[in-house]
Amino acid sequence: MAGGIFASVYDWIFSTAWVIESKRNNRKVDVYRKMVWPEIRGKVLEVGPGYAESVRHLAHTTASNGAFVVDPGTIHSYTALEPNPFMYGGLQKNAEDNGFCVTYDTKTTDRGPEAGTRSGRDGAVPFAIVRGTLDDPDNIPQAILDEAPYDTVVTSFSLCTARDPAATVRNIVRLLKPGGAHVFIEHVRQPPPGDPRVLEDNGVNAVLWGKIQDWLTPLWSVIGHGCHLNRCTGETILNTEGWASVDYKSTRPVVDLQSRIMPLSFGKAIKA
Ligand SMILES: C[S@@+](CC[C@H](N)C(=O)[O-])C[C@H]1O[C@@H](n2cnc3c(N)ncnc32)[C@H](O)[C@@H]1O
Numbered sequence: 001m002a003g004g005i006f007a008s009v010y011d012w013i014f015s016t017a018w019v020i021e022s023k024r025n026n027r028k029v030d031v032y033r034k035m036v037w038p039e040i041r042g043k044v045l046e047v048g049p050g051y052a053e054s055v056r057h058l059a060h061t062t063a064s065n066g067a068f069v070v071d072p073g074t075i076h077s078y079t080a081l082e083p084n085p086f087m088y089g090g091l092q093k094n095a096e097d098n099g100f101c102v103t104y105d106t107k108t109t110d111r112g113p114e115a116g117t118r119s120g121r122d123g124a125v126p127f128a129i130v131r132g133t134l135d136d137p138d139n140i141p142q143a144i145l146d147e148a149p150y151d152t153v154v155t156s157f158s159l160c161t162a163r164d165p166a167a168t169v170r171n172i173v174r175l176l177k178p179g180g181a182h183v184f185i186e187h188v189r190q191p192p193p194g195d196p197r198v199l200e201d202n203g204v205n206a207v208l209w210g211k212i213q214d215w216l217t218p219l220w221s222v223i224g225h226g227c228h229l230n231r232c233t234g235e236t237i238l239n240t241e242g243w244a245s246v247d248y249k250s251t252r253p254v255v256d257l258q259s260r261i262m263p264l265s266f267g268k269a270i271k272a
Pocket residue numbers: 018022047048049050051052053054082083084087133134135155156157158159161162163164
């Protein structure tokens with residue numbers, strides 16, 4: 001009971017902080033998101049969508065009422081698998097602002113079907129909010145399995161927080177169609193000096209900053225809701241079985257001091 005209350009308070013604190021922090025993060029990372037987001041299409045699952053920051057860069061079109069909305073020709077459905085219920089308000093609002101028609105999975109969330117808009121404009125793309133994660137292969141919500149297989153699975157700054165990132169990626173492979181794509185952007189441990197995947201080196205001392213990331217991570221993960229600064233997420237994806245190809249780039253941006261401890265990897269992995 002006390003543990004449940006503590007977990008809820010912890011979730012609430014992070015959801016409140018992320019309202020501000022996500023805007024700051026977007027300003028730094030949107031340029032890289034835009035490089036890979038055009039790959040997102042078809043039946044889509046996003047793991048850890050937070051406030052749906054990802055949907056702003058999906059393919060959009062102009063609806064008959066003049067609104068600029070997500071393109072139903074490119075995005076057929078969107079399932080948002082989010083463990084933190086304090087994010088659902090912002091998640092629903094951002095999805096609706098982008099023309100989606102929102103519903104909640106009543107088995108995993110405490111919302112009834114009336115919580116979503118349900119009656120969106122004609123032809124609005126469905127957007128289902130489901131509570132959970134992909135950390136445990138035996139505990140994937142039924143609503144996620146029922147919709148599988150997916151054309152695209154998206155992760156955007158969520159594999160840093162996954163309890164088991166390797167298991168999460170294995171489950172992503174499992175849920176994708178053959179030929180489907182895991183499209184991702186994640187902050188990572190500094191890639192080693194001379195890594196050919198690094199687009200912008202910016203003269204960063206990767207060895208030193210990698211060690212700083214290792215030192216900071218124990219404290220950072222307590223403050224940052226389980227976020228790890230020192231995960232080699234590109235390699236985790238690369239080393240997961242089941243891909244036909246894995247193609248990603250990394251960067252060491254020098255926007256601010258925080259960027260030194262949050263270099264990025266972004267790209268796509270295609271299921272065999
Ligand atoms: C840093 S936020 C990123 C949110 C959003 N994807 C974005 O790009 O702004 C991390 C997200 O991962 C979610 N998360 C927490 N635990 C998770 C887990 N075990 N697996 C996947 N996502 C998780 C959080 O609730 C949160 O929405």
